[in-house]
Every structure is written in C-alpha cells, then in structure tokens.
Amino acid sequence: MPRATVGNHSPPLLLRVMLALVSLVAALLSVTTFFRMELLHHLPWTKGPVDNSSDSCSYGHFRLGGMKDCLSWLSCKVIQNEVTVVKLIGRGAVKQVFLAHWQGHKVAFSQLAVSKFSNDFFHGLEMLKGLQSVYVVKLLGYCEEDRTILTEYHPFGSLVNVNSVLEREGHRVFNTWENRFRLAIDYVMFLQFLHNSPLGPRVMCDSNDLRKTLSQYLLTTDLHVIANDLDALPLVNRSAGVLVKCGVRQLQGDFVAPEQLWPFGNDLPFSDDLMPPYDERTDVWKIPDVTDFLLGQVEGSDVVRLHLFQLHQDCKRTVPQQRPSALMVLQSYKAVYTSLTQESELSDSYSSASHDM
Ligand SMILES: Nc1ncnc2c1ncn2[C@@H]1O[C@H](COP(=O)(O)OP(=O)(O)O)[C@@H](O)[C@H]1O
Numbered sequence: 001m002p003r004a005t006v007g008n009h010s011p012p013l014l015l016r017v018m019l020a021l022v023s024l025v026a027a028l029l030s031v032t033t034f035f036r037m038e039l040l041h042h043l044p045w046t047k048g049p050v051d052n053s054s055d056s057c058s059y060g061h062f063r064l065g066g067m068k069d070c071l072s073w074l075s076c077k078v079i080q081n082e083v084t085v086v087k088l089i090g091r092g093a094v095k096q097v098f099l100a101h102w103q104g105h106k107v108a109f110s111q112l113a114v115s116k117f118s119n120d121f122f123h124g125l126e127m128l129k130g131l132q133s134v135y136v137v138k139l140l141g142y143c144e145e146d147r148t149i150l151t152e153y154h155p156f157g158s159l160v161n162v163n164s165v166l167e168r169e170g171h172r173v174f175n176t177w178e179n180r181f182r183l184a185i186d187y188v189m190f191l192q193f194l195h196n197s198p199l200g201p202r203v204m205c206d207s208n209d210l211r212k213t214l215s216q217y218l219l220t221t222d223l224h225v226i227a228n229d230l231d232a233l234p235l236v237n238r239s240a241g242v243l244v245k246c247g248v249r250q251l252q253g254d255f256v257a258p259e260q261l262w263p264f265g266n267d268l269p270f271s272d273d274l275m276p277p278y279d280e281r282t283d284v285w286k287i288p289d290v291t292d293f294l295l296g297q298v299e300g301s302d303v304v305r306l307h308l309f310q311l312h313q314d315c316k317r318t319v320p321q322q323r324p325s326a327l328m329v330l331q332s333y334k335a336v337y338t339s340l341t342q343e344s345e346l347s348d349s350y351s352s353a354s355h356d357m
C-alpha cells in the first residue's frame, strides 16, 4: 500500500485535508469580511438604535407599531379625552411618568411633578420636538396647559435596568458582550448626535452621577438605547464664546468632569457667578463610566475593556480639549467592535473546523 514517506514529495493526506480546510476557512473569512464591511453601514445599530427609515414621519407627526398612517402629535383635547392612565412607572426630579393607554397602544404619560421646574419641563419638550430621530424617544403629543407629554412606552424602562433585564430567565442568551457593547455604541452615538444636533451643540447636563445619567435613557425591547429625558440640554455657542454650566449649584465627586468642580478650593465659598463655564467634553469624560456599567460582567466584556483602555484614558484627560470628541470615540468603538467580532468568528471557524476533522 503506498504510504507517504520522507522523500515522497506529495504531502500526507491529513496535511492536504488540513491545508484545504484552512484555505476554505480563509476564503470564507475574506468573503464574510467583505460583506461585513459592506453591511457595516447598513446595520441598524450603526445608523442608530432603530432602523425606522421605513416608518419615519414628517416633523410634527408620529406612527406607532401597527399604525398605517402618520398622525399629527396629539393635542390637549385628544390627550384629555382618549388617554387613560394605568399606573406610575417612574419619577425623577421634574416629572412623574405613568403607563397609560391610548387607542389600544401602551404609552408613557409624563406630567410635571414640581411646579418650580416648569422651565425645565418646557425646555425638555422643546428638545423632544426638535431632536426627534432614531436616537430619541418618540413624541406622540403634548398639552402645554396641563404640563403633560405623551411618548412611546418602553417596557424595559431606563438603562438603570440593563443588568436585571439581561439576567432575566429567557433573556440570558442576549446577555453577551456583543449586545452590551452595542448598547455603549448606541449611547455614544446619541452623544455624537447631541454634540452636532440640528439645535446646535448641546450638553447632557442631567448627569451628575452614574445612576442619574442612566435614568435619562431607555432600553428598548430590541436592545437599543434611546435618550428620553432632555430637560437639561444647554447650548454651546462656541463662535459666540458661550459655554454652559450644568445648574447653579456646586457639583462634587469623580463622576462629573474636573472642569465642573469648583476650582478655587475651600477658602473661597462657591459662587455661581465665579464658576467658570465649560463645554460638551464633560459628556466625553463620563463615557468610560457609562460604558463600563453597560459592558457588565459577562464572558468577553473584560477583553473589550482591555481594547478600550487607552481610549478611555484619553476620555479622562484633565484638559477637556485633549479628550477625543464623541465622534472619535464612536469611530474607535465601531472599529474595536468590528475587529473583535471578526476575531471571535475566526476562532469559532477554527474550532468548528478542527472539531469536524
Ligand atoms: N417612555 C417611557 N417608557 C418607560 N419608562 C419611562 C418612559 N419615560 C420615562 N420612564 C421612566 O420614568 C423615569 C423618569 O423619567 P424622566 O423623563 O427621566 O423624568 P425626570 O425628568 O423627572 O427625571 C425614567 O428614568 C424611566 O424609568
């Protein structure tokens, strides 16, 4: 029986099979890489939380799942007559939020809770109207005289709930570093939108600690992040030299950016008049902490952390102008996501190829 021996120039059968398999895997990977790069910009998460290009309506209109046509934002009269409040689902400093029903749809009915915050409430409403997009909760209607706003209801609630939602029985299959990293990408995508928004560059001010920051965003049932509470988005008008301050009180702690802290020590009591203003790079300072929370503790999340280490160090630079922009963070996040998913595909292909042999 002919056998492969030293001196026989044709490689052994097993080697040839392995070489063929390796070439096959390499060819498959090249093809999938090509399609991945082609598709990258068409994937829902690269565009934004929900690819709703097919269901988008013109300004001042909305459509909910199951609705054929776009409707105008609901008026006071419709809200007063057709919306039934069911139960309280959340509250913050400014609003009380209720689950409600409107024409068979579950909706979120928000009401100003503390009258001294009516300016924040109306600012939030203006921002909701002007920033309607895939990055922001859908506005369904409002009633200025009653100080109420109607938005799309998201049963998973705010981003504070990410861990409890993903750890639920039946959801664990979704509790992966890929899905978690995509949430962080959505979050940075919103910041990038906000810093270059149609209403000018704006800062997400309602974000003095991690929990507060997370509570301003909602987790959708298709596992995306959208911004919900837009009550504190001051405008940075750099050409006019106008920067912002997040409130009139002294801020403390590591979560806020260093330029948001009182710079004159304990000897001089805090005074808003003396407090220097700052810009949207305060949001960039906070990105590593939010992303760290979103990545959680699942297999692979530490590998992502490792790849983001230097970028996150840069976000934490003391001098705001030395931090990357939200757009730069977003681009780096997407690049890391793409290379890590390719790596894990490669190791999956190798392990299934060697398993098949
Ligand atoms: N559309 C919604 N769907 C589900 N939960 C919501 C919705 N809107 C708000 N909530 C819940 O209500 C909480 C408070 O809402 P928010 O708009 O942040 O109020 P505030 O302006 O008082 O901070 C949110 O953190 C979230 O838990």
Ligand SMILES: [Mg+2]
Pocket (backbone or CB within 6 Å): 092, 093, 206, 215, 216, 229
């Ligand atoms: Mg809030």
